[in-house]
Amino acid sequence: MALVDELTKIVGQKGVLTTAQEMAAFLEDWRGRYRGEAVCVVLPASTDQVSAIVKLCAQTGTAMLAQGGNTSLCGGATPGATGAPPIVIGLQRMRAIRSIDPANNTICVDAGCVLAAVQQAAIENDRLYAVSLGAEGSCQVGGTIATNAGGTGVLRYGNTRDNVLGLEVVLPDGSIWDGLHALRKNNTGYDLKHLFIGSEGTLGIITGAVLKLHPLPSARAVAWLGVASPQMALDALGLFRASCDTRLSAFELLNGNQVSMVVEHVSGRRAPIENADWHVLVELSDTCDASALDDAMQSVLERALERGLVTDAVVGANESQRAAMWEFRHSVSEANKKGGAGLTTDCAVPVSAVPAFIASATEAVRAIIPDLPVLIVAHMGDGNVHLIPFFRFAQWKAVGDQNALAERIRRAVNDAAAALGGTFSAEHGIGHTLTAEMSRYKPAVEIALMQAVKHAVDPKNLFNPGRLLPSAPPFGSRRAS
Amino acid sequence: MALVDELTKIVGQKGVLTTAQEMAAFLEDWRGRYRGEAVCVVLPASTDQVSAIVKLCAQTGTAMLAQGGNTSLCGGATPGATGAPPIVIGLQRMRAIRSIDPANNTICVDAGCVLAAVQQAAIENDRLYAVSLGAEGSCQVGGTIATNAGGTGVLRYGNTRDNVLGLEVVLPDGSIWDGLHALRKNNTGYDLKHLFIGSEGTLGIITGAVLKLHPLPSARAVAWLGVASPQMALDALGLFRASCDTRLSAFELLNGNQVSMVVEHVSGRRAPIENADWHVLVELSDTCDASALDDAMQSVLERALERGLVTDAVVGANESQRAAMWEFRHSVSEANKKGGAGLTTDCAVPVSAVPAFIASATEAVRAIIPDLPVLIVAHMGDGNVHLIPFFRFAQWKAVGDQNALAERIRRAVNDAAAALGGTFSAEHGIGHTLTAEMSRYKPAVEIALMQAVKHAVDPKNLFNPGRLLPSAPPFGSRRAS
Numbered sequence: 026m027a028l029v030d031e032l033t034k035i036v037g038q039k040g041v042l043t044t045a046q047e048m049a050a051f052l053e054d055w056r057g058r059y060r061g062e063a064v065c066v067v068l069p070a071s072t073d074q075v076s077a078i079v080k081l082c083a084q085t086g087t088a089m090l091a092q093g094g095n096t097s098l099c100g101g102a103t104p105g106a107t108g109a110p111p112i113v114i115g116l117q118r119m120r121a122i123r124s125i126d127p128a129n130n131t132i133c134v135d136a137g138c139v140l141a142a143v144q145q146a147a148i149e150n151d152r153l154y155a156v157s158l159g160a161e162g163s164c165q166v167g168g169t170i171a172t173n174a175g176g177t178g179v180l181r182y183g184n185t186r187d188n189v190l191g192l193e194v195v196l197p198d199g200s201i202w203d204g205l206h207a208l209r210k211n212n213t214g215y216d217l218k219h220l221f222i223g224s225e226g227t228l229g230i231i232t233g234a235v236l237k238l239h240p241l242p243s244a245r246a247v248a249w250l251g252v253a254s255p256q257m258a259l260d261a262l263g264l265f266r267a268s269c270d271t272r273l274s275a276f277e278l279l280n281g282n283q284v285s286m287v288v289e290h291v292s293g294r295r296a297p298i299e300n301a302d303w304h305v306l307v308e309l310s311d312t313c314d315a316s317a318l319d320d321a322m323q324s325v326l327e328r329a330l331e332r333g334l335v336t337d338a339v340v341g342a343n344e345s346q347r348a349a350m351w352e353f354r355h356s357v358s359e360a361n362k363k364g365g366a367g368l369t370t371d372c373a374v375p376v377s378a379v380p381a382f383i384a385s386a387t388e389a390v391r392a393i394i395p396d397l398p399v400l401i402v403a404h405m406g407d408g409n410v411h412l413i414p415f416f417r418f419a420q421w422k423a424v425g426d427q428n429a430l431a432e433r434i435r436r437a438v439n440d441a442a443a444a445l446g447g448t449f450s451a452e453h454g455i456g457h458t459l460t461a462e463m464s465r466y467k468p469a470v471e472i473a474l475m476q477a478v479k480h481a482v483d484p485k486n487l488f489n490p491g492r493l494l495p496s497a498p499p500f501g502s503r504r505a506s
Numbered sequence: 507m508a509l510v511d512e513l514t515k516i517v518g519q520k521g522v523l524t525t526a527q528e529m530a531a532f533l534e535d536w537r538g539r540y541r542g543e544a545v546c547v548v549l550p551a552s553t554d555q556v557s558a559i560v561k562l563c564a565q566t567g568t569a570m571l572a573q574g575g576n577t578s579l580c581g582g583a584t585p586g587a588t589g590a591p592p593i594v595i596g597l598q599r600m601r602a603i604r605s606i607d608p609a610n611n612t613i614c615v616d617a618g619c620v621l622a623a624v625q626q627a628a629i630e631n632d633r634l635y636a637v638s639l640g641a642e643g644s645c646q647v648g649g650t651i652a653t654n655a656g657g658t659g660v661l662r663y664g665n666t667r668d669n670v671l672g673l674e675v676v677l678p679d680g681s682i683w684d685g686l687h688a689l690r691k692n693n694t695g696y697d698l699k700h701l702f703i704g705s706e707g708t709l710g711i712i713t714g715a716v717l718k719l720h721p722l723p724s725a726r727a728v729a730w731l732g733v734a735s736p737q738m739a740l741d742a743l744g745l746f747r748a749s750c751d752t753r754l755s756a757f758e759l760l761n762g763n764q765v766s767m768v769v770e771h772v773s774g775r776r777a778p779i780e781n782a783d784w785h786v787l788v789e790l791s792d793t794c795d796a797s798a799l800d801d802a803m804q805s806v807l808e809r810a811l812e813r814g815l816v817t818d819a820v821v822g823a824n825e826s827q828r829a830a831m832w833e834f835r836h837s838v839s840e841a842n843k844k845g846g847a848g849l850t851t852d853c854a855v856p857v858s859a860v861p862a863f864i865a866s867a868t869e870a871v872r873a874i875i876p877d878l879p880v881l882i883v884a885h886m887g888d889g890n891v892h893l894i895p896f897f898r899f900a901q902w903k904a905v906g907d908q909n910a911l912a913e914r915i916r917r918a919v920n921d922a923a924a925a926l927g928g929t930f931s932a933e934h935g936i937g938h939t940l941t942a943e944m945s946r947y948k949p950a951v952e953i954a955l956m957q958a959v960k961h962a963v964d965p966k967n968l969f970n971p972g973r974l975l976p977s978a979p980p981f982g983s984r985r986a987s
Contacts, residue, residue, distance in 0.1 A: 128744055128858035129889070151748075173693050184691060187668065200951045209888040210665060210854045210932035212654050212704055214944060214974055215956050219700030223693055240751045263609055267632075270721045270793045271752040312751045313802075321794075373691045377609035407690040408610070451691035463695060470681045474963070475696050481962035482955065493695055 028085060032067050032112070035077045040118070042066040051113050054103045055096060059457075061104030063090070063113045070118040072193060072201060072232040078114060079230065080199030088490050089114055091230045093168025094139065096160040099456030101172060101225050105491055114230060116167050122146045123233065130238040131190060131207045136167025136231045143236065152238035155182035159358070167231040173223035175452030180406035181274040181310075182239065184452075185222065192218045193233035197483040207235045220478070225454055226489040228482045244315035245274070246322040247308045247347040250329075251301030251337035255380035258305055261334040262376070262405060265307060268325045272318070275308035276406040277354055278379075282415070283400040290363040291356040297339045297349075305335075305405070306354050357402050366421035367400060367413040368431050372442035373451035376408040383410065386441035390414045393434055409451040412438055439466070455493045464495040509566060513548050513593070516558045521599070523547040532594050535584045536577060540938075542585030544571070544594045551599040553674060553682060553713040559595060560711065561680030569971050570595055572711045574649025575620065577641040580937030582653060582706050586972055595711065597648050603627045604714065611719040612671060612688045617648025617712045624717065633719035636663035640839070648712045654704035656933030661887035662755040662791075663720065665933075666703065673699045674714035678964040688716045701959070706935055707970040709963045723791035726755070727803040728828040731810075732782030732818035736861035739786050742815040743857070743886060746788060749806045753799070756789035757887040758835055759860075763896070764881040771844040772837040778820045778830075786816075786886070787835050838883050847902035848881060848894040849912050851919045855928035857889040864891065867922035871895045874915055890932040893919055920947070936974045945976040 033041050042048050043065045053060045064087065069075045082089050088111035095102045104111050116137035123133040127150045134143055140161040147154040156169060158176030168174075170192070174185045182188065191206035204218055221229050252258045258278050265273050281302050287294050298304060311318050322340060329335040341347035361367045374382045387399050394414075403410040414434050416424070424430050439449040439462065449462050463472065475494055479486075514522050523529050524546045534541045545568065550556045563570050569592035576583045585592050597618035604614040608631045615624055621642040628635040637650060639657030649655075651673070655666045663669065672687035685699055702710050733739045739759050746754050762783050768775050779785060792799050803821060810816040822828035842848040855863045868880050875895075884891040895915050897905070905911050920930040920943065930943050944953065956975055960967075 126856060126858050128740060129856040130747070131856065173697075175691055175693075179691065186697070196951070196955070202951050202955065203949060204952065206929070207856045207927060208854050208929055208932075209857070210656055210660065210885075210890050211929040212656075212933055212935045213929055213931050213940075213948065214704075214936065214952075215709075215959055216654075216667070216700055216704055217952065217955055217959075219697055220959075223695075223697050228696075240748050242751075259609060266611070267721050268793060270723075312749060317798075373689050375607060375610040375612065375688045376690070377607050404691075409691050446688060448687070448689055448692040448694055450694050451689070452693055454693045455695065459694075467694065468684060470677070470683050471685065471695075471698065474677070474683065474698060477962040478696055478698075478701075478959060481958040 028081070028087065029065055031081050032065065032078060035081070036067055036069050036074055040068045040070065042068070051092060051095065051115060052103060054100060059100035059103045062110040063104050064110050066113045066115055068115045068118050072119075072195065075114065075195045075230055075232050076199050076201050079195050079197065082112060083198055083485065083487060086485065086487070087112055088487050089230075090489050091116065091167070091171070091226045093137070093165030093171070094160065094163045096164040096168070097172070097456055098453045099458045101454055101456030101492065102168065105457055108491055111490075116165060116232070119232065125150055126207065127152060127238070129207055131235050132238055133205060133207070133233065133235045134166055135233055136165060136170070138166045140164050140166055140169055147238050148241065151241050153241045154188070154236060155239055156185050156188055159355070166234060166236070170222055170231050170234055171224065171226050172454045175404070175407070175409065177275060177404070179404065180276060181271055186219065188237045189218060189222055189234055190237055191235035192221055192231055194221050194229035194231055196229050197485065197488050202229070205233060205235050220482075223454075225456065225493045227479060227493045228488060230488070240312050242310035243312050244318045245308055245310040245347065246318045247306070247341040247350050248322055248326060249297035249339045249350050250305040250307060250335045251298040252303045252305055252335055254303060255383050257334050258303055258405060259377065259380055261305065261329050264329055264332075264334065265325055269309055269321060272309045272311045272321065273307070273406070274310040275306060277306040278401065278403040278405040279304045279306075279354070279357070280399070280401040282398050283357060283402050286364050286400060287353060287356045287360040290360040294353050294356050297353065298337050301337060306350055361400065361413065361415070364415070365418050366416045368434055370412050370435055370438045371409070371451050371453045372412065372439060372447050372449060373407065373409040374442055374445045374447035376406065378445040378447070379403065379405055379408055379410060382442060382445050382447060383412065385444070386412050386438045389437035389441050390434055393437060407451070414438070457492050460493065460495045509562070509568065510546055512562050513546065513559060516562070517548055517550050517555055521549045521551065523549070532573060532576065532596060533584060535581060540581040540584045543591040544585050545591050547594045547596055549596045549599050553676065556595065556676045556711055556713050557680050557682050560676050560678065563593060564679055564966065564968060567966065567968070568593055569968050571970050572597065572648070572652070572707045574618070574646030574652070575641065575644045577645045577649070578653070578937055579934045580939045582935055582937030582973060583649065586938055589972055592971075597646060597713070600713065606631055607688065608633060608719070610688055612716050613719055614686060614688070614714065614716045615647055616714055617646060617651070619647045621645050621647055621650055628719050629722065632722050634722045635669070635717060636720055637666050637669055640836075647715060647717070651703055651712050651715055652705065652707050653935045656885070656888070656890070658756060658885070660885065661757060662752055667700065669718045670699060670703055670715055671718055672716035673702055673712055675702050675710035675712055677710050678966065678969050683710070686714060686716050701963075704935075706937065706974045708960060708974050709969065711969070721793050724793050725796035725799045726789055726791040726828065727799045728787070728789045728822040728831050729803055729807060730778035730820045730831050731786040731788060731816045732779040733784045733786055733816055735784060736864050738815050739784060739886060740858065740861055742786065742810050745810055745813075745815065746806055750790055750802060753790045753792045753802065754788070754887070755791040756787060758787040759882065759884040759886040760785045760787075760835070760838070761880070761882040763879050764838060764883050767845050767881060768834060768837045768841040771841040775834050775837050778834065779818050782818060787831055842881065842894065842896070845896070846899050847897045849915055851893050851916055852890070852932050852934045853893065853919060853923035853928050853930060854888065854890040854932035855923055855926045857887070859926040859928070860884065860886055860889055860891060863923060863926050863928060864893065866925070867893050867919045870918035870922050871915055874918060888932070895919070938973050941974065941976045
């Protein structure tokens with residue numbers, strides 16, 4: 026096949042995978058939910074090779090899908106089952122830490138670097154790269170940028186978008202945009218990097234990035250709180266924010282159902298507080314000495330207890346207790362997988378609307394299935410609520426059309442978020458599973474603007490066609506407009 | 507005139523200004539450097555009126571220039587002297603604080619709100635709106651967003667871009683994009699707000715915004731340091747960052763020439779430290795009690811003195827001493843205006859490259875005029891250096907072609923920044939004075955991408971033509987591409 030031969034000339038024999046066996050890991054997502062076809066998988070080793078590949082595909086009109094660690098939760102990284110098969114461009118061979126500048130608090134990396142490797146390189150220079158999420162051991166930096174990944178560092182350090190200073194991107198015609206600036210201020214025209222961040226590979230292939238680093242916090246204080254209601258949790262959050270400002274690095278809300286699920290299904294997990302309707306894990310971190318931070322935690326908790334915002338509180342007395350609290354929080358996915366079928370949602374609302382959202386979304390779910398348990402685990406400080414209508418296995422098996430029911434329930438939750446000015450995808454992105462939601466929840470003028478931008482940058486619709494936008498303009502359809 | 511009649515129907519008699527006298531303040535910038543012509547000035551009172559105006563102008567092919575407080579330093583807000591005169595759309599009647607949500611730490615405002623009014627509304631709710639700059643008493647929020655304004659809050663809180671959560675924008679066809687989200691997380695397609703932020707009115711007219719608020723710091727500590735060199739200042743900055751993290755809210759560097767200029771020309775100003783070659787104003791701020799912050803300042807200063815990073819230090823003992831230090835810093839513009847002719851530049855480089863930039867740029871200036879004094883005032887924490895080659899009045903008067911010399915000297919400074927990966931416009935923007943620099947310093951692929959975006963959003967080139975981009979695509983020229 027001519028294309029494969031040409032690609033081999035660019036990346037060498039070992040850089041082109043063509044057999045079903047070689048390609049398998051690239052064509053299916055890690056949860057086994059999405060599977061597609063590809064012409065082949067190409068593994069470039071440099072930005073110039075990516076550029077040459079894209080130029081070749083642009084000439085032949087071949088669709089391309091860039092893939093990082095393939096950890097998408099919404100089919101964003103695997104090719105589709107319909108449409109012309111693309112070539113998959115895997116970035117895994119591009120994993121150099123290009124340079125690190127501690128005095129500028131920046132690191133410059135290849136897009137194929139695994140997130141954990143970047144975190145580690147920062148730590149070795151007494152710095153923090155603040156993006157942190159469950160998949161950090163396998164996801165790649167380029168993927169986190171293309172999807173504007175969230176995670177547990179958002180409350181203090183922002184989303185991935187807020188941690189990127191510069192990008193190197195291969196454009197749909199194969200040209201390379203060198204935007205690898207390491208500047209805090211640069212007002213010289215449109216800030217193009219923000220166009221590519223979160224664009225899910227539809228506008229360009231990110232090949233390198235300059236990332237922001239922060240001072241490495243030397244102390245942290247962690248507490249587990251029992252609270253009577255989401256409103257009380259909101260009030261406690263306000264108190265923590267006012268008192269601790271940026272020292273507040275996590276404020277995670279769980280309901281009693283979710284805590285019970287972890288206790289029931291993950292061995293060795295004990296709830297730090299029993300019998301509370303609502304639970305909060307709160308963390309402070311700072312570069313000061315640990316005792317000052319402990320004092321700050323103690324002082325805020327005393328005020329929260331006095332005001333009745335919190336019914337009970339346990340402070341992690343040492344690093345192992347602190348770690349155990351986080352371990353409990355991180356056991357949520359495992360517990361829910363073992364316990365039954367959870368319909369995960371990923372809404373965000375204004376932080377002030379979290380209590381109203383939890384109430385109205387729960388009500389909407391129960392209007393469909395009365396008394397269905399709802400698990401809640403929320404990055405409350407970001408207004409991001411994973412509300413999970415939950416079926417025991419037997420109950421789920423008895424459902425006739427599972428897909429239809431799942432969609433109806435998720436729609437009800439997303440509608441509740443929309444009614445409060447919220448979003449149906451806070452951190453997971455669109456991929457190819459949520460493009461229909463785009464049409465439902467976005468104003469037409471916004472969709473049209475996105476399509477106009479897509480067409481301006483990728484007029485032949487070669488990068489990740491069918492993703493992100495509800496209907497990417499077909500090849501050439503707008504060319505004469 | 508038909509257009510004026512139609513505009514009057516939209517905004518009423520008092521909303522359309524047509525006489526030279528009425529329009530004067532809109533056609534000239536506040537420093538009297540740029541003057542242009544306009545068909546008329548229109549003052550809409552609502553987003554719907556802006557939309558109707560734009561629809562009308564789109565039909566008639568009339569260019570439009572949106573104007574906020576008209577405080578641009580690079581001709582960005584005044585119409586040009588060449589080309590077809592636009593209509594000027596002034597946002598000053600749209601000045602409502604639409605809503606404030608302290609629990610979500612957000613405020614929603616009309617674009618015509620004066621920046622200081624937004625700051626005040628935040629303070630009344632025990633919150634901080636962190637964008638702060640010299641023109642805050644007259645510049646409008648819409649203008650600060652359209653230009654991604656910097657200022658003195660950047661080190662801790664980021665540029666204006668980092669403080670915007672949502673936008674309402676009237677597009678070049680008159681349609682309204684309602685992107686007034688108040689969300690911390692929202693991964694649903696391209697983040698369009700970042701396209702409009704910093705676009706200097708060339709893509710849309712910002713009519714409303716949701717802005718981030720922060721806890722109001724209750725304590726601040728301010729010190730004035732003498733340092734031996736920019737490298738010592740850089741090392742001291744590193745120490746402050748590592749120890750104080752986000753509590754570090756200002757780190758301003760001045761050279762001895764600049765300090766002397768203030769002492770000489772602004773009555774009542776005394777240098778906090780005399781006879782130092784380099785001076786640093788450092789500020790910490792926090793929500794903790796003041797004594798804890800004073801202790802933190804004291805502790806870092808002791809270490810800085812021990813390590814020889816700082817030769818001398820004076821801590822502001824009370825609010826009036828702290829205010830006097832800031833007053834000295836803010837007297838720079840007045841002093842330089844009185845003392846002679848300064849050629850202000852606005853470069854940023856990586857923070858780590860500030861010492862090298864100061865050395866090479868100074869050398870480049872002196873290769874043109876030996877021994878010319880150079881004043882330096884830098885937001886060092888942001889890598890943003892205002893290096894000001896300085897002429898006494900008599901010396902400046904003796905220059906034959908002042909414009910040519912000014913351009914040659916500025917070019918030398920900008921080249922020095924570029925050689926270190928820096929930018930020629932850190933916070934002032936492009937306007938119509940720096941479009942030539944865009945071609946000189948930006949890669950062609952970046953300019954082409956910006957032009958493609960401009961054409962996609964504003965195909966008739968009606969919004970602020972001739973600004974920002976070196977050559978905006980002429981009407982229709984790309985339509986068949």
